[in-house]
Amino acid sequence: DTVLTQSPALAVSPGERVTISCRASESVSTLMHWYQQKPGQQPTLLIYLASNLESGVPARFSGSGSGTDFTLTIDPVEADDTATYYCQQSWNDPWTFGGGTKLELK
Amino acid sequence: EVKLVESGGGLVQPGRSLKLSCAASGFSFNDYWMGWVRQAPGKGLEWIGEINQDSSTINYTPSLKDKFTISRDNAQNTLYLQMSKLGSEDTAIYYCARDGDGGYVMDAWGQGASVTVSS
Numbered sequence: 001d002t003v004l005t006q007s008p009a010l011a012v013s014p015g016e017r018v019t020i021s022c023r024a025s026e027s028v029s030t031l032m033h034w035y036q037q038k039p040g041q042q043p044t045l046l047i048y049l050a051s052n053l054e055s056g057v058p059a060r061f062s063g064s065g066s067g068t069d070f071t072l073t074i075d076p077v078e079a080d081d082t083a084t085y086y087c088q089q090s091w092n093d094p095w096t097f098g099g100g101t102k103l104e105l106k
Numbered sequence: 107e108v109k110l111v112e113s114g115g116g117l118v119q120p121g122r123s124l125k126l127s128c129a130a131s132g133f134s135f136n137d138y139w140m141g142w143v144r145q146a147p148g149k150g151l152e153w154i155g156e157i158n159q160d161s162s163t164i165n166y167t168p169s170l171k172d173k174f175t176i177s178r179d180n181a182q183n184t185l186y187l188q189m190s191k192l193g194s195e196d197t198a199i200y201y202c203a204r205d206g207d208g209g210y211v212m213d214a215w216g217q218g219a220s221v222t223v224s225s
Contacts, residue, residue, distance in 0.1 A: 094167040
Protein backbone atom coordinates (compact mmCIF):
# COMPACT_ATOMS: atom_id res chain seq x y z
CA ASP A 1 0.00 0.00 0.00
CA THR A 2 1.06 3.59 -0.58
CA VAL A 3 2.07 5.12 2.73
CA LEU A 4 1.40 8.84 3.17
CA THR A 5 3.45 10.58 5.86
CA GLN A 6 2.34 13.80 7.54
CA SER A 7 3.73 15.74 10.49
CA PRO A 8 1.50 15.05 13.51
CA ALA A 9 0.87 18.60 14.65
CA LEU A 10 1.53 22.28 14.05
CA ALA A 11 0.85 25.41 16.08
CA VAL A 12 0.58 28.81 14.41
CA SER A 13 -0.76 32.27 15.19
CA PRO A 14 -3.74 33.77 13.37
CA GLY A 15 -2.67 35.73 10.33
CA GLU A 16 0.40 33.61 9.68
CA ARG A 17 1.07 31.35 6.72
CA VAL A 18 1.23 27.62 7.35
CA THR A 19 2.28 24.75 5.11
CA ILE A 20 1.29 21.16 5.81
CA SER A 21 3.31 18.50 4.07
CA CYS A 22 2.47 15.02 2.82
CA ARG A 23 5.06 12.62 1.45
CA ALA A 24 4.09 9.47 -0.44
CA SER A 25 6.11 6.25 -0.38
CA GLU A 26 5.70 6.00 -4.17
CA SER A 27 4.50 8.26 -6.91
CA VAL A 28 0.82 9.17 -6.91
CA SER A 29 1.08 11.50 -9.93
CA THR A 30 -1.27 14.38 -9.06
CA LEU A 31 -4.04 12.22 -7.57
CA MET A 32 -3.57 13.71 -4.14
CA HIS A 33 -6.40 15.35 -2.22
CA TRP A 34 -6.75 17.22 1.05
CA TYR A 35 -9.53 17.09 3.62
CA GLN A 36 -10.32 19.12 6.73
CA GLN A 37 -11.89 17.49 9.76
CA LYS A 38 -13.07 19.56 12.71
CA PRO A 39 -13.69 17.85 16.07
CA GLY A 40 -16.87 15.80 16.07
CA GLN A 41 -17.53 16.38 12.37
CA GLN A 42 -17.10 14.47 9.16
CA PRO A 43 -14.21 15.30 6.83
CA THR A 44 -14.78 17.85 4.07
CA LEU A 45 -12.89 18.15 0.80
CA LEU A 46 -10.60 21.16 0.45
CA ILE A 47 -8.27 20.44 -2.47
CA TYR A 48 -8.47 17.79 -5.21
CA LEU A 49 -5.95 16.70 -7.81
CA ALA A 50 -3.15 18.31 -5.80
CA SER A 51 -3.98 21.93 -6.56
CA ASN A 52 -7.67 22.40 -7.39
CA LEU A 53 -9.78 24.29 -4.86
CA GLU A 54 -13.11 22.63 -4.09
CA SER A 55 -16.14 24.82 -4.68
CA GLY A 56 -17.01 26.93 -1.64
CA VAL A 57 -13.59 26.58 0.00
CA PRO A 58 -11.91 29.92 0.81
CA ALA A 59 -9.06 30.97 -1.46
CA ARG A 60 -6.82 31.07 1.63
CA PHE A 61 -6.35 27.36 1.01
CA SER A 62 -4.09 26.16 -1.78
CA GLY A 63 -2.29 22.97 -2.73
CA SER A 64 0.77 22.03 -4.73
CA GLY A 65 2.99 19.12 -5.61
CA SER A 66 3.26 16.06 -7.80
CA GLY A 67 4.85 12.65 -7.63
CA THR A 68 5.70 12.05 -3.98
CA ASP A 69 5.77 15.48 -2.30
CA PHE A 70 2.73 17.63 -1.68
CA THR A 71 1.83 20.64 0.41
CA LEU A 72 -1.33 22.28 1.66
CA THR A 73 -0.93 26.00 2.38
CA ILE A 74 -3.24 28.20 4.41
CA ASP A 75 -2.52 31.92 4.10
CA PRO A 76 -3.55 33.65 6.21
CA VAL A 77 -4.60 31.24 8.95
CA GLU A 78 -7.82 32.05 10.79
CA ALA A 79 -9.09 30.81 14.15
CA ASP A 80 -11.75 28.71 12.39
CA ASP A 81 -9.01 26.67 10.69
CA THR A 82 -8.36 24.71 13.88
CA ALA A 83 -8.78 21.15 12.64
CA THR A 84 -6.99 18.01 11.53
CA TYR A 85 -5.93 17.93 7.89
CA TYR A 86 -5.59 14.68 5.95
CA CYS A 87 -4.01 13.96 2.61
CA GLN A 88 -5.37 11.08 0.55
CA GLN A 89 -4.17 9.43 -2.68
CA SER A 90 -6.26 7.71 -5.33
CA TRP A 91 -3.53 6.85 -7.87
CA ASN A 92 -2.64 3.46 -6.38
CA ASP A 93 -5.02 0.80 -5.03
CA PRO A 94 -6.01 0.70 -2.28
CA TRP A 95 -6.69 4.38 -1.65
CA THR A 96 -4.85 5.52 1.45
CA PHE A 97 -4.85 8.46 3.85
CA GLY A 98 -2.07 10.17 5.70
CA GLY A 99 -2.10 10.04 9.46
CA GLY A 100 -3.36 13.62 9.70
CA THR A 101 -1.84 16.91 10.84
CA LYS A 102 -3.54 18.60 13.77
CA LEU A 103 -3.42 22.36 13.38
CA GLU A 104 -3.68 24.41 16.54
CA LEU A 105 -3.92 28.17 16.83
CA LYS A 106 -1.74 29.95 19.38
CA GLU B 107 -28.13 19.89 -1.59
CA VAL B 108 -26.15 16.65 -1.51
CA LYS B 109 -27.07 14.68 1.58
CA LEU B 110 -25.76 11.34 2.88
CA VAL B 111 -27.26 9.87 6.04
CA GLU B 112 -25.85 6.73 7.63
CA SER B 113 -27.87 4.47 9.90
CA GLY B 114 -27.68 1.06 11.51
CA GLY B 115 -24.82 1.66 13.91
CA GLY B 116 -24.78 0.68 17.57
CA LEU B 117 -23.38 -1.79 20.07
CA VAL B 118 -22.64 -5.29 18.75
CA GLN B 119 -21.03 -8.31 20.38
CA PRO B 120 -17.69 -9.67 19.13
CA GLY B 121 -18.07 -12.19 16.34
CA ARG B 122 -21.49 -10.89 15.28
CA SER B 123 -22.51 -9.11 12.10
CA LEU B 124 -23.95 -5.67 11.40
CA LYS B 125 -25.25 -3.92 8.30
CA LEU B 126 -25.00 -0.17 7.83
CA SER B 127 -27.08 1.86 5.40
CA CYS B 128 -26.45 5.20 3.76
CA ALA B 129 -29.41 7.07 2.31
CA ALA B 130 -28.47 9.48 -0.47
CA SER B 131 -30.41 12.50 -1.71
CA GLY B 132 -29.87 15.71 -3.65
CA PHE B 133 -28.05 14.13 -6.57
CA SER B 134 -28.46 11.38 -9.12
CA PHE B 135 -27.29 8.44 -7.00
CA ASN B 136 -26.97 5.98 -9.86
CA ASP B 137 -24.48 8.25 -11.68
CA TYR B 138 -21.79 8.02 -9.01
CA TRP B 139 -19.32 5.61 -7.47
CA MET B 140 -19.86 5.43 -3.70
CA GLY B 141 -17.60 4.35 -0.87
CA TRP B 142 -17.03 3.80 2.85
CA VAL B 143 -14.37 5.16 5.18
CA ARG B 144 -13.94 4.47 8.90
CA GLN B 145 -12.25 6.19 11.81
CA ALA B 146 -11.37 4.43 15.04
CA PRO B 147 -11.60 6.52 18.23
CA GLY B 148 -8.83 9.11 18.29
CA LYS B 149 -7.31 7.73 15.10
CA GLY B 150 -7.05 8.69 11.44
CA LEU B 151 -9.16 7.82 8.42
CA GLU B 152 -9.12 4.37 6.82
CA TRP B 153 -10.57 3.73 3.35
CA ILE B 154 -12.73 0.60 3.30
CA GLY B 155 -13.75 0.40 -0.34
CA GLU B 156 -15.99 1.61 -3.15
CA ILE B 157 -18.63 0.41 -5.58
CA ASN B 158 -19.37 1.58 -9.10
CA GLN B 159 -22.68 2.71 -10.50
CA ASP B 160 -24.09 -0.69 -11.52
CA SER B 161 -22.34 -2.76 -8.82
CA SER B 162 -20.20 -4.53 -11.41
CA THR B 163 -16.98 -3.31 -9.81
CA ILE B 164 -16.28 -3.29 -6.09
CA ASN B 165 -12.86 -2.43 -4.69
CA TYR B 166 -11.75 -3.07 -1.11
CA THR B 167 -8.72 -2.39 0.97
CA PRO B 168 -7.14 -5.87 1.16
CA SER B 169 -7.14 -6.20 4.95
CA LEU B 170 -10.94 -5.85 5.09
CA LYS B 171 -11.95 -7.69 1.93
CA ASP B 172 -12.90 -10.94 3.66
CA LYS B 173 -15.13 -9.44 6.35
CA PHE B 174 -16.81 -6.42 4.73
CA THR B 175 -19.20 -6.35 1.75
CA ILE B 176 -20.30 -3.19 -0.04
CA SER B 177 -23.54 -3.13 -2.02
CA ARG B 178 -26.11 -0.64 -3.27
CA ASP B 179 -29.75 -0.36 -4.28
CA ASN B 180 -30.13 2.33 -6.93
CA ALA B 181 -33.93 2.15 -6.78
CA GLN B 182 -33.75 3.09 -3.12
CA ASN B 183 -30.80 5.49 -3.46
CA THR B 184 -29.08 3.54 -0.69
CA LEU B 185 -25.57 2.27 -0.10
CA TYR B 186 -24.83 -0.60 2.27
CA LEU B 187 -21.93 -1.98 4.26
CA GLN B 188 -22.29 -5.53 5.56
CA MET B 189 -19.78 -6.28 8.30
CA SER B 190 -19.13 -9.78 9.62
CA LYS B 191 -17.00 -11.42 12.32
CA LEU B 192 -16.65 -8.11 14.09
CA GLY B 193 -13.89 -7.55 16.61
CA SER B 194 -12.92 -4.75 18.94
CA GLU B 195 -10.63 -3.39 16.22
CA ASP B 196 -13.74 -2.60 14.16
CA THR B 197 -15.02 -0.11 16.72
CA ALA B 198 -15.17 3.13 14.75
CA ILE B 199 -17.28 5.78 13.11
CA TYR B 200 -18.22 4.64 9.63
CA TYR B 201 -18.69 7.28 6.95
CA CYS B 202 -20.23 6.86 3.54
CA ALA B 203 -18.89 9.12 0.82
CA ARG B 204 -19.62 10.00 -2.77
CA ASP B 205 -16.83 9.65 -5.29
CA GLY B 206 -17.02 12.88 -7.28
CA ASP B 207 -16.96 13.37 -11.02
CA GLY B 208 -14.18 11.18 -12.40
CA GLY B 209 -14.45 8.84 -9.43
CA TYR B 210 -11.09 9.74 -7.93
CA VAL B 211 -11.97 11.84 -4.86
CA MET B 212 -14.57 11.76 -2.10
CA ASP B 213 -16.42 15.05 -2.49
CA ALA B 214 -19.34 14.53 -0.12
CA TRP B 215 -19.51 12.72 3.21
CA GLY B 216 -22.20 11.62 5.60
CA GLN B 217 -22.16 12.50 9.28
CA GLY B 218 -21.11 8.96 10.20
CA ALA B 219 -22.53 5.96 12.05
CA SER B 220 -20.92 4.85 15.31
CA VAL B 221 -20.20 1.14 15.75
CA THR B 222 -18.98 -0.25 19.06
CA VAL B 223 -17.91 -3.88 19.28
CA SER B 224 -17.99 -5.05 22.87
CA SER B 225 -19.40 -7.82 25.03
